[in-house]
Amino acid sequence: MRKTSIMKTVVxxxxxxxxxxxxxxxxxxxxxxxxxxxxxxxxxxxGDPVIQNAVDEMTVVLIPSATAGQRFxxxxxxxxxxxxxxxxxxxxxxxxxxxxxxxxxxxxxxxxTFQIDIxxxxxxxxxxxxxxxxxxxxxxxxxxxxxxxxxxxxxxxxPPGGIDTIRVRCNMDMRLQCQNNDP
Amino acid sequence: xxxxxxxxxxxxxxxxxxxxxPAAEVEAPPPEQPDVAPAPPAAPATPDGPAPxxxxxxxxxxxxEAIANATLTATTTQLGTVVRGRGVRLVxxxxxVAATMACAQxxxxxxxxxxAQVAAAGGASGVLVNVSRASADAPVSIRYxxxxxxxxxPRASAATELPADGISAAALQDTIAQLAPGLPAPPARGSxxxxxxxxxxxxxxxxxxxxxxxxxxxxxxxxxxxxxxxxAGFQPYSRSVEVTLDGVRVNADLQPDExxxxxxxxxxxxxxxxxxxxxxxxxxxxxxxxxxxxxxxxSVAVGVAAGGADDPxxxxxxxxxx
Numbered sequence: 001m002r003k004t005s006i007m008k009t010v011v012x013x014x015x016x017x018x019x020x021x022x023x024x025x026x027x028x029x030x031x032x033x034x035x036x037x038x039x040x041x042x043x044x045x046x047g048d049p050v051i052q053n054a055v056d057e058m059t060v061v062l063i064p065s066a067t068a069g070q071r072f073x074x075x076x077x078x079x080x081x082x083x084x085x086x087x088x089x090x091x092x093x094x095x096x097x098x099x100x101x102x103x104x105x106x107x108x109x110x111x112x113t114f115q116i117d118i119x120x121x122x123x124x125x126x127x128x129x130x131x132x133x134x135x136x137x138x139x140x141x142x143x144x145x146x147x148x149x150x151x152x153x154x155x156x157x158x159p160p161g162g163i164d165t166i167r168v169r170c171n172m173d174m175r176l177q178c179q180n181n182d183p
Numbered sequence: 184x185x186x187x188x189x190x191x192x193x194x195x196x197x198x199x200x201x202x203x204x205p206a207a208e209v210e211a212p213p214p215e216q217p218d219v220a221p222a223p224p225a226a227p228a229t230p231d232g233p234a235p236x237x238x239x240x241x242x243x244x245x246x247x248e249a250i251a252n253a254t255l256t257a258t259t260t261q262l263g264t265v266v267r268g269r270g271v272r273l274v275x276x277x278x279x280v281a282a283t284m285a286c287a288q289x290x291x292x293x294x295x296x297x298x299a300q301v302a303a304a305g306g307a308s309g310v311l312v313n314v315s316r317a318s319a320d321a322p323v324s325i326r327y328x329x330x331x332x333x334x335x336x337p338r339a340s341a342a343t344e345l346p347a348d349g350i351s352a353a354a355l356q357d358t359i360a361q362l363a364p365g366l367p368a369p370p371a372r373g374s375x376x377x378x379x380x381x382x383x384x385x386x387x388x389x390x391x392x393x394x395x396x397x398x399x400x401x402x403x404x405x406x407x408x409x410x411x412x413x414x415a416g417f418q419p420y421s422r423s424v425e426v427t428l429d430g431v432r433v434n435a436d437l438q439p440d441e442x443x444x445x446x447x448x449x450x451x452x453x454x455x456x457x458x459x460x461x462x463x464x465x466x467x468x469x470x471x472x473x474x475x476x477x478x479x480x481x482s483v484a485v486g487v488a489a490g491g492a493d494d495p496x497x498x499x500x501x502x503x504x505x
Contacts, residue, residue, distance in 0.1 A: 013476070033497030064503050073501040080498050094500055121497030130503045158500065 033119035034158035036060065038137050040113035041147070041169040048170035050139060050147045052107055052114040054180040055100070057140040060118055062094040062154065065131035094133075120158055132156045137168050142182075146174040235270035236262060236366060237306030239283050243315020243324075250323055253350040254314045258327075260352040261359045262310065267369045274304045283311065286335075298335025307367050308332055316347075323347050327358065329365035339365025373426035374400040377410055379435045384414035386435075400430065410435070416443035 038058070043049035064070040071092020080086045083099030096118065107116040132153035139147040149168035170178035177183075238259055242251055255273060262271045274280060279300055286296035301309030313326040326342040341361035345354055377386050379396035386393045388401050389408050396412070405426050410433050412420040417437035424431050439447060456462070464470055 031496065062500065068505075070503050070505055073504050075501050084498065086498055088501060092504075096498055119497035120500050122500035122502065126502060130505060133503065156503070 031121060032160040033121045034160060035163045036118045036120055036135065036137075036154075037115060037163055037165045038118060038149070039110055039115040039165060039167050040139070041149075041167055042111045042113045044111075045167070045169070048175040048178050049113050050168060050170050050178040051112075051180055052103070054141055054146065054178050055103060055139040056142060057100060058098040058103060058116075059136075059138045059140065060096040060098065061136045061138075063134040063136060064092055065133065066091075068131045070130050070133075121160075122158065128157065130156060135164075135166060137166055139168055141177050144177075146171055146177045235272045235306060236266050237272050237274050237301055237304040237309045238262065239274045239300065239304065239309050239311050240280060241284055241311050241313040243313055245316035245319050245321070246314055247347075250316075250347055250350065251314060254323065254325055255312060257350055257352040257355050258310070258312055258325075258359065261355045262362075262366075264352075265359060265363055265369075266366050267372075269367060269369050272304070272306065276304070279304050294330075294335035294337075296335065297330050298332050301330050301332040301335070306332055308338065308365070310362065310366075323350060325350075325355070325358070327362055329362050337365075339363075371405060371428055372402045373405045373428050374402050374430040375408065375410060375424065375426055376400040376430065376432045377412065377435055378432060379412055379437065381414060381417065381437050384412050384417070384435070384437060387411045387413075396435075412437060416440060416446075 038060075040050040040052070040055075041047050062072070064072060072088045072094045075086060075088040075094070077085055077087040080096075081102060082105075083101035083103075085097045087095050087097075089095055098118070103116065107114045133156060135151045135154050137149045138145045147168045147170045149166045151164065151166050154164060155162065238255065240251065240255055259271045259273050283297055283300040286293050286300065289296055297309070297311070309330040309332060311328040311330060313324075313328070315324050316322070317324070322344040323346070324342070324344050327340060328337050329339040330336070331338055339362045341358045343355070343358040375388060377388075377393070377396070377398055379386065379398075382396050384396040386396055386398045388403060388410055390411070393401050403426055405428055407423055408426055409421065409423050411422075412435040414437060416439060418440050420435045420437055422433060422435070424433055
């Protein structure tokens with residue numbers, strides 16, 4: 001093959017690679033998110049299973065220690081993604097309201113039910129003196145909570161790249177609703 | 184050369200035994216070996232080609248081996264130029280030499296006897312070479328006789344005298360030329376002139392290497408022949424040609440192969456650049472290649488970065504206030 005032809009091919013490719021690599025490198029890596037893995041109960045623990053189609057909406061609430069008088073900084077209701085709204089309530093709780101669109105797009109099958117990862121991120125490096133907040137996840141159907149899961153605390157500040165799991169169980173007397181059947 | 188020297192010794196020995204002439208200067212008597220390997224022909228003769236001319240030495244008096252060698256070598260060489268392409272064969276069999284010389288002793292049938300010896304030696308015609316000196320200091324007397332292989336009759340003859348140290352093919356040229364009417368005509372030959380567009384290419388005719396281009400015309404018998412030309416970096420050339428007595432010219436235009444084409448193109452580029460001087464920066468290919476690459480690279484980077492923006496790293500959680 002002709003020497004100049006080789007150069008005319010190799011040099012632009014090399015330049016393009018270097019430019020791409022440099023440009024991407026200049027952006028820096030975004031801080032890795034902490035993941036809250038929400039697993040819908042599948043009935044193996046004795047409760048009733050919750051299927052994805054039964055859930056219209058999901059709320060994730062981070063609850064600071066009330067006894068220590070702590071609260072999240074103020075945050076007006078803000079759409080942070082398609083069908084996802086974040087706010088801090090009057091009680092100082094951080095709330096994520098996650099709609100069905102987001103749920104359907106991100107949920108994955110887990111056994112006979114489903115699971116969904118919620119990425120959380122924040123600059124909590126100065127929060128080293130606070131008490132670890134609790135977390136509560138609710139599945140909502142037709143405006144009514146049909147399943148709930150709670151953890152007493154999350155490691156705080158949220159460790160980047162960390163994963164915590166929370167299982168959401170069907171509420172008492174909501175067996176049919178959790179199966180996408182209404183009485 | 185060793186076999187030829189041995190042959191001359193044989194011939195001289197045969198001469199001394201037949202003619203009973205003294206051979207005082209012959210160093211060694213001939214060994215009793217009936218089948219000495221024949222000397223190579225003086226001129227190439229194909230196995231299927233026309234019958235060659237055989238040279239039969241007839242040594243005479245006062246002859247040394249050196250003179251005999253010089254005479255016969257010069258004779259076969261010069262004969263080769265006269266019967267070009269037919270071939271000249273020096274008879275190496277001492278028995279044939281002796282028998283030929285013995286023919287002269289016969290009162291009747293001497294000619295037929297000589298013809299039979301020529302035929303036995305495989306020649307269409309024979310050239311008897313009689314070499315002798317009157318004394319050890321006298322010039323060398325050389326006498327040729329062309330003998331018909333069928334009748335044994337002489338067809339032509341010629342003679343000359345040369346000093347012992349002056350025997351050569353050139354010196355014998357005129358004398359041997361006088362034999363031409365009695366010798367078979369050289370076979371018809373055509374020629375192939377192979378003209379190659381590049382020097383240093385290996386030229387072969389009928390698979391036999393002729394040399395590197397440029398090559399002189401090659402003589403071949405009329406008919407079909409294959410010319411092939413090869414050189415590294417070029418596509419091989421091969422062609423069958425019909426050669427006539429008028430000769431034929433073959434123009435072998437070697438085409439560069441792919442690698443050679445690339446190399447030549449690079450050389451051409453370099454030569455053009457040297458001739459035209461340095462190009463302005465905006466006419467250099469790598470400037471625009473680099474510009475294009477930067478554009479593409481930047482687009483890719485922006486695209487990737489923008490695509491990444493759609494993929495949230497996480498929902499932002501405000502800090503907890505004490």
